[in-house]
Amino acid sequence: MIRAGVVGASGLAGGELIRLITQHPELELAFVGGSSSVGRRPAELHPNLRIDFGLTVQPVTEDIADQVDVVFLATPAPASAELAALLADRVPSVIDLSGAFRIRTPELHRRWYPKVDRSTELADRFVYGVPELVRDQLVDAPLISLPGCYATAITLGLAPLTLELGLDLRTVLVDGKSGSSGGGLHLRTADLHPFRNNAITPYSPTGHRHAGEVADFLARAKSGSVGSLTMSAYGVPLVRGLLTSSYVFTDGTVDQRTLQRAYTRFYKGDRFVRVRRHDETLIPVPDPQAVLGSNYCDVTALHDEEGGRIVVLAALDNLVKGAAGQAVQAANIRFGLPEETGLTMQPVLPA
Amino acid sequence: MIRAGVVGASGLAGGELIRLITQHPELELAFVGGSSSVGRRPAELHPNLRIDFGLTVQPVTEDIADQVDVVFLATPAPASAELAALLADRVPSVIDLSGAFRIRTPELHRRWYPKVDRSTELADRFVYGVPELVRDQLVDAPLISLPGCYATAITLGLAPLTLELGLDLRTVLVDGKSGSSGGGLHLRTADLHPFRNNAITPYSPTGHRHAGEVADFLARAKSGSVGSLTMSAYGVPLVRGLLTSSYVFTDGTVDQRTLQRAYTRFYKGDRFVRVRRHDETLIPVPDPQAVLGSNYCDVTALHDEEGGRIVVLAALDNLVKGAAGQAVQAANIRFGLPEETGLTMQPVLPA
Amino acid sequence: MIRAGVVGASGLAGGELIRLITQHPELELAFVGGSSSVGRRPAELHPNLRIDFGLTVQPVTEDIADQVDVVFLATPAPASAELAALLADRVPSVIDLSGAFRIRTPELHRRWYPKVDRSTELADRFVYGVPELVRDQLVDAPLISLPGCYATAITLGLAPLTLELGLDLRTVLVDGKSGSSGGGLHLRTADLHPFRNNAITPYSPTGHRHAGEVADFLARAKSGSVGSLTMSAYGVPLVRGLLTSSYVFTDGTVDQRTLQRAYTRFYKGDRFVRVRRHDETLIPVPDPQAVLGSNYCDVTALHDEEGGRIVVLAALDNLVKGAAGQAVQAANIRFGLPEETGLTMQPVLPA
Amino acid sequence: MIRAGVVGASGLAGGELIRLITQHPELELAFVGGSSSVGRRPAELHPNLRIDFGLTVQPVTEDIADQVDVVFLATPAPASAELAALLADRVPSVIDLSGAFRIRTPELHRRWYPKVDRSTELADRFVYGVPELVRDQLVDAPLISLPGCYATAITLGLAPLTLELGLDLRTVLVDGKSGSSGGGLHLRTADLHPFRNNAITPYSPTGHRHAGEVADFLARAKSGSVGSLTMSAYGVPLVRGLLTSSYVFTDGTVDQRTLQRAYTRFYKGDRFVRVRRHDETLIPVPDPQAVLGSNYCDVTALHDEEGGRIVVLAALDNLVKGAAGQAVQAANIRFGLPEETGLTMQPVLPA
Structure with missing residues (x-):
């Protein structure tokens, strides 16, 4: 099993990541991180997921390196920029769902994300893109930035x-x-x-x-x-x-x-x-x-x-293919699993 | 009081016209016409309007000329084309809400309304336009074609x-x-x-x-x-x-x-x-x-x-300014009433 | 014209009162009161009502007695209790939409409104009830408490x-x-x-x-x-x-x-x-x-x-018959106007 | 693999059954039956499920006995009554989602389903109930009737x-x-x-x-x-x-x-x-x-x-636990699979 951490656990994308990890045969939820809901269980934050994972929300420190193989950052862009700097060389795989590392061109980044400080060196180490278009680059990629919905x-x-x-x-x-x-x-x-x-x-x-x-x-x-x-x-x-x-x-x-x-x-x-x-x-x-x-x-x-x-x-679906599902898809490629692992659920229609 | 007829009484625009006429101090509902609901009362067709107008839906014949000063056609374009031909020279004012007479250029009309036969002579007699832009032409206009929503x-x-x-x-x-x-x-x-x-x-x-x-x-x-x-x-x-x-x-x-x-x-x-x-x-x-x-x-x-x-x-609101309300607005101008007569209701928010 | 004040102008019932007063031929908006939006125009608070009333939200003091014939309190029950005590003997008519004065039996009031302090004397002076059932008592009533929706x-x-x-x-x-x-x-x-x-x-x-x-x-x-x-x-x-x-x-x-x-x-x-x-x-x-x-x-x-x-x-409609509309209906009876004055708008269906 | 047939394939419960069978590791869609959409592919009827099953809707005859291990009847009650009579002794397992066999007491059945003719003998052979309450009876049950939503x-x-x-x-x-x-x-x-x-x-x-x-x-x-x-x-x-x-x-x-x-x-x-x-x-x-x-x-x-x-x-969810999901749950018990097989999807919230 691949041990996964979800940071930003109280948000919509965080909740959706937990939902998908729960349904995934090769991922196990090993850490839930956040700043606003420390000490709370995932089931309290997401009433659809009334499952006891034996975990509560914890602040993120470099110690999580021992607990996880991959960290999903479902955090606002400024927090992602900080967390990525902290974890990039400590955790085998960091997958960021925010806008912090999406735009490569520095001027363009500053134009659209004026409040998101990041080092250009770090940004350059991220693979960015829709998995369908950058599939080869994702294999074994330590740092992945996913497109917006x-x-x-x-x-x-x-x-x-x-x-x-x-x-x-x-x-x-x-x-x-x-x-x-x-x-x-x-x-x-x-x-x-x-x-x-x-x-x-x-x-x-x-x-x-x-x-x-x-x-x-x-x-x-x-x-x-x-x-x-x-x-x-x-x-x-x-x-x-x-x-x-x-x-x-x-x-x-x-x-x-x-x-x-x-x-x-x-x-x-x-x-x-x-x-x-x-x-x-x-x-x-x-x-x-x-x-x-x-x-x-x-x-x-x-x-x-x-x-x-x-x-x-x-x-x-902005929370699945536009966020959490695409993140799992990228993780599947990253770790050499079949791309659709854990993502075979069919659309719910009508709803 | 201006006697108004509404044809196409069972549809959404027809129902909205009846609603607005009910609220209008100078218009009175004098005729409701249609083909699919003959014999039914307006209140049966529109459960919001549980009012006894003493009227039931009737087929349209040239005899309605005696009963109304203005006829609103809230009918599909092919029906409007036929009804307008029947009523144009018999009723003082015909206001069509359909697409039958909107496009003046014949080729363009045929391109978008291939199934709507109309005579070019009749089409040329219609004033078309948003009331705000063709206000002067509406005064005393016998034939008015209103824009789509x-x-x-x-x-x-x-x-x-x-x-x-x-x-x-x-x-x-x-x-x-x-x-x-x-x-x-x-x-x-x-x-x-x-x-x-x-x-x-x-x-x-x-x-x-x-x-x-x-x-x-x-x-x-x-x-x-x-x-x-x-x-x-x-x-x-x-x-x-x-x-x-x-x-x-x-x-x-x-x-x-x-x-x-x-x-x-x-x-x-x-x-x-x-x-x-x-x-x-x-x-x-x-x-x-x-x-x-x-x-x-x-x-x-x-x-x-x-x-x-x-x-x-x-x-x-496509049923008001985009249809029935605009029709009443045009009628107000046509008959020399203040433009906002009967149309002073404020938006319902939130809803 | 009857001069009306609306207190609690930024809330939903307050906005609905302003909407109905705008449509009312005998009421004029003379005062808008509140505590959280002082200085703002009604149109800023209620984007449906883009009308310049020449008024901004003001705190309520006893001075409003000179400006209004009737005050509608669309405030939370504790605020209504305070405002009613202030205005009861100063303004000709106070109409409260909150729960402050609805329950006559003191024990029952304390059971359901433990945080709403009111004097029993003042409560006893209020006429309470659906207008259809207490119509006679509303005529010339200085203090009216309206039922919840x-x-x-x-x-x-x-x-x-x-x-x-x-x-x-x-x-x-x-x-x-x-x-x-x-x-x-x-x-x-x-x-x-x-x-x-x-x-x-x-x-x-x-x-x-x-x-x-x-x-x-x-x-x-x-x-x-x-x-x-x-x-x-x-x-x-x-x-x-x-x-x-x-x-x-x-x-x-x-x-x-x-x-x-x-x-x-x-x-x-x-x-x-x-x-x-x-x-x-x-x-x-x-x-x-x-x-x-x-x-x-x-x-x-x-x-x-x-x-x-x-x-x-x-x-x-909880904001009309369940709140603002019923309040205007009560005011109509209170001031001897036909009960339906300003309330003849028909339901908007479908919506 | 257990070969499953779905009759009533064009309806909502039919579509939901196909969705769940698609996600089920031990069930395979082997037959889709119906009367109104003969010849059409499931993906045409249910645009969420754009999957080529190599099947089209077929009328139900006794020949389907060779093709399926279980038939789900997602048909109106009168059709279910007829189909059950045809298939009861030919197909290993018939699971009916309609009301045809829910009520055991004959008078009560006639009271609520006056148009559904069924033989009392056949009705008595059906196991009825929420799986949680009749679990033991479902094991190896050839005929199962599921409760309404x-x-x-x-x-x-x-x-x-x-x-x-x-x-x-x-x-x-x-x-x-x-x-x-x-x-x-x-x-x-x-x-x-x-x-x-x-x-x-x-x-x-x-x-x-x-x-x-x-x-x-x-x-x-x-x-x-x-x-x-x-x-x-x-x-x-x-x-x-x-x-x-x-x-x-x-x-x-x-x-x-x-x-x-x-x-x-x-x-x-x-x-x-x-x-x-x-x-x-x-x-x-x-x-x-x-x-x-x-x-x-x-x-x-x-x-x-x-x-x-x-x-x-x-x-x-009336289409899952109230219909198709409960049917799959019953089938799992019937065939000795873990009860949750293919049903581990978590709720989609918010939606």
């Missing part, structure tokens, strides 16, 4: 255009729509149920740092290119799940058939990316309800011939 | 850019998000509660006929221009309300201050358009929850300097 | 059994179900959208003080009696609206026809109580969605012959 | 009172609250999203056949008794999950400590029943959100000393 969907949606078709994407405009669990738990009036139940809330109308992350990553890719990439993000009244719509203008020529083939070919063998065909029934295109609770990302690319654009849709 | 929001959002600032909008990309009442009542599995409660459904991902309507209208405007206008539309899990995000790329130079001033100036005196400032609290930008049940359309324009674009947001 | 529904549901039919209700068991606005705005994790969206939460499983209020009131009624009255309350995932199910065991003999006639007769002429018939369509029994945003309370009584019980259902 | 919750909630404490329950009044998936998929206006989003719908206000099922079962129990058992059922605006509140009046003496101990003792070792303690945090009592997607039933019993009653709460 939106960035995962956008990147998986755009990658076949640049990496498979080699297109130059002149303008990409992303409209992201997500549920109320996307932003974590904050005690704000606007996040109370009465003000989210009927809301379509433009919470980041003119920019979102996940767009910076995607642009930074795709700029380093071997083929294709991305010119302008802008993003706006909206909260809609569900809890789990997001959909990204990437509206792409390219000078290259494509048609629907080419798109469909390229996406199918690119994701052939990728168990967690499902290319939708649009001629299917009931839910013909990516829709987060069809991936709820699972590690799937559903994608499709549609050619809007009249509009001269490509519409790329990607849906995922 | 999305088109109303998009047009009110973009109008200050073209009509006030005179900008040429090179590329406009609209992302529309709406609740489950937007598409009417259809007995389809996908529209049952279990499949809408957690959905973000791309139901028109590569185009929507309301975009054609807006483009056709703005093309005839006196100043500014619109190049490419594309649209994608999504269903989100609320019932009432929509938000349109119009992403605008223009060669003209603007900044946030210019935008804010132009919008405020353009809508000065317009009671039903509220320009948001973005520095307000709790719900700082247009969000349909803040207009629910009312005839308001909230708009704001944000300059995304880094992204080189303008983000225009507009929110409204 | 649940108590309103339960009382209107049970009154025809005791007051009209003179039944002795041996055992009454109330199961109350309400939306998330029922408990006010509290910054608690359990009230965040993610933890209410899929919840059926037994928040008062073994007792609720509104039951004490109802029992205390009915015990003083002229006919019929109530033996044991117990209550359990649940939160369900909507925002506005509640339904009370009162399961009644009585030794008296009734049948469905008798019940239906008694309810219809008892509420004849009461504009805001709608007796449902159960043979109607679409929404045949009381359901809060059919009263949303309105001052209606829908009631029905069903005879369960096999089970030997009467099932009484009552639905209302 | 509500009946499962009510029975698990009441069983410790009668079977462990031996109490005579004079009066039991059940108030059931469930999500929109509870009634299956019906193309009715009242089930469309707009009319469920804000609803608290009394759909069975004066009686529910699941109460008959529970009474019939408990009447045959070895200890304790149930006098009057009545039920009312309500739809609330979530999709998955139900809560039953059983209000119990008994002449026996109990206190909270006795109750808590009895429940804990009775369910010791039962993996899928979790006794809540009420002093826990965040979600202290049974709430369906804390069991979503899992096979758990959370129960608690609270002593309302002042009211002289016991309040028993039970929550479960």
Whole structure:
């Protein structure tokens, strides 16, 4: 068994990590860390998980090196930056779910994460990316930084255009729509149920740092290119799940058939990316309800011939494929397990 | 009292018209028409409205000319086309809420409404437009065609850019998000509660006929221009309300201050358009929850300097300002009443 | 115009009072009071109400006697107790929406409101009750205490059994179900959208003080009696609206026809109580969605012959008929206006 | 591998069975049957399950005896009655999820299922009950009838009172609250999203056949008794999950400590029943959100000393523990597998 530690145990991603580790045949929960809930049992923090792990939340010190083989950091970016510095050379594997080490380019990092101090040396040691695109680099990687929930969907949606078709994407405009669990738990009036139940809330109308992350990553890719990439993000009244719509203008020529083939070919063998065909029934295109609770990302690319654009849709569960599930997926690759180990749960529909 | 008839009485817009007429001091419900619910009382069809109007649903014949001063057609476009032909020269005022007469350009009409036969002569007699923009033409107008719910929001959002600032909008990309009442009542599995409660459904991902309507209208405007206008539309899990995000790329130079001033100036005196400032609290930008049940359309324009674009947001209640409320507003202007007569109800928040 | 003050302006009931006063032809908003939001404009606190009243929130002092004819206290019970003592002999009319003065029997008051100090003398001066049942006492009443939202529904549901039919209700068991606005705005994790969206939460499983209020009131009624009255309350995932199910065991003999006639007769002429018939369509029994945003309370009584019980259902909008609307209704009676003045808005359905 | 057939493949319970079989290490999907969707692949019917099983929906004939070891009937009761008659002596194991064989007493069966013809001989061969209570009888049982979703919750909630404490329950009044998936998929206006989003719908206000099922079962129990058992059922605006509140009046003496101990003792070792303690945090009592997607039933019993009653709460996911999960649990016992095989998924919270 691989001994896993979860830091940030009281948050949504922390709880989801514990849920997935509980269901995982090769991972065992060996440490739960945090600062705000020290001394409490996981079952107290997450009432769905009424299991006695024999553990309580503890502060993180370098001593945890003896207890764990892998530490998942489900902490805010500033805390992750500190914890990673503490643990990087002590624990065999550190997997960070925050934004602290996502953006490689220093100026871009400072632009989007002005409050997150990190050393460039440490940042350079992290492997960043959606597992499907950086799989080889994850094997035995000691330090892994995972994309944000939106960035995962956008990147998986755009990658076949640049990496498979080699297109130059002149303008990409992303409209992201997500549920109320996307932003974590904050005690704000606007996040109370009465003000989210009927809301379509433009919470980041003119920019979102996940767009910076995607642009930074795709700029380093071997083929294709991305010119302008802008993003706006909206909260809609569900809890789990997001959909990204990437509206792409390219000078290259494509048609629907080419798109469909390229996406199918690119994701052939990728168990967690499902290319939708649009001629299917009931839910013909990516829709987060069809991936709820699972590690799937559903994608499709549609050619809007009249509009001269490509519409790329990607849906995922922000707490699974957008956070904890993707982290477990990365850990599986890191430790040489089959990629889907512990992640074979199917989506819960309807819910 | 002005005697009003509502045709399509069993639908959502029909029910909303009856609700608003009930609250209106100068309109009286004199006729309810329809084909599927003949003989039934309005209160049976709309359980919120348990009022005895002394009326039952009747088929529409030319005889209704004696009973009404104005007829609201809350019928599907093909039915509206037929009914308008029947009633145009018999009833003093016909106000159509469908798409039958919205698009003036015949080719564009056929492109988006291939099944709606109408005579071009009749179509040319209709005044079309958001009341705020065609107010003068509505006075005494016998035939009025009202914009679709999305088109109303998009047009009110973009109008200050073209009509006030005179900008040429090179590329406009609209992302529309709406609740489950937007598409009417259809007995389809996908529209049952279990499949809408957690959905973000791309139901028109590569185009929507309301975009054609807006483009056709703005093309005839006196100043500014619109190049490419594309649209994608999504269903989100609320019932009432929509938000349109119009992403605008223009060669003209603007900044946030210019935008804010132009919008405020353009809508000065317009009671039903509220320009948001973005520095307000709790719900700082247009969000349909803040207009629910009312005839308001909230708009704001944000300059995304880094992204080189303008983000225009507009929110409204699709059954009120997007349908029945706007129809009553048009009727008020048509009959010389103060524009807000019977429409002074404030939004119901939270709900 | 009657000059109205609203204290507790930042809360949900306060906002709803401002909404209703805005729509009222005879009330004008003359004062907004509070302690937590001093200096802020109503429109900042309630983004639906973007109206400039020329007022900001002020602390309450005895000086407000010059500014208002009626003060609505939409404050927590302890604050209401203090404010009522301050204003009772200074302002012509004080209408309290809290629980401070609802229960007359001192021991029962202490049992349910142990933290609310009030003088028995002052309490005895308040008229308490649902307007439909204490209408005569409200005329010119200087001090009015309104029932809680649940108590309103339960009382209107049970009154025809005791007051009209003179039944002795041996055992009454109330199961109350309400939306998330029922408990006010509290910054608690359990009230965040993610933890209410899929919840059926037994928040008062073994007792609720509104039951004490109802029992205390009915015990003083002229006919019929109530033996044991117990209550359990649940939160369900909507925002506005509640339904009370009162399961009644009585030794008296009734049948469905008798019940239906008694309810219809008892509420004849009461504009805001709608007796449902159960043979109607679409929404045949009381359901809060059919009263949303309105001052209606829908009631029905069903005879369960096999089970030997009467099932009484009552639905209302907790912020309107359960709070602000009922307060305006009481004020209308108090000042000799037609009872429905300013309250003629019809329910918003669907929403 | 045990070869499983699912009949009624297009329904909600059918889809859930396929989901759970997919996740089960010892069950393999060998047949999918139905009448309305013949020829279609499971993935077309259930867009969450985009898996190629190499199967399409087929009509059920006696030939399926060669293909399956167990058949799950997720069909309406009349179809189940027919299919069971056809398959009872041909297939090693038939597990029926409908109401066809739940009620043993013939008169009671006819009272609640007047349209379901079945032979009493066949009915008597079925083992009926919640697996936790009839476990021994399930081993090698060829014919199994599973309780309804509500009946499962009510029975698990009441069983410790009668079977462990031996109490005579004079009066039991059940108030059931469930999500929109509870009634299956019906193309009715009242089930469309707009009319469920804000609803608290009394759909069975004066009686529910699941109460008959529970009474019939408990009447045959070895200890304790149930006098009057009545039920009312309500739809609330979530999709998955139900809560039953059983209000119990008994002449026996109990206190909270006795109750808590009895429940804990009775369910010791039962993996899928979790006794809540009420002093826990965040979600202290049974709430369906804390069991979503899992096979758990959370129960608690609270002593309302002042009211002289016991309040028993039970929550479960109606499609899992209330249907498909319980069916798999029964199959596990039937075939000698560990009871939790394939059912170890933890609840998805928040969702």
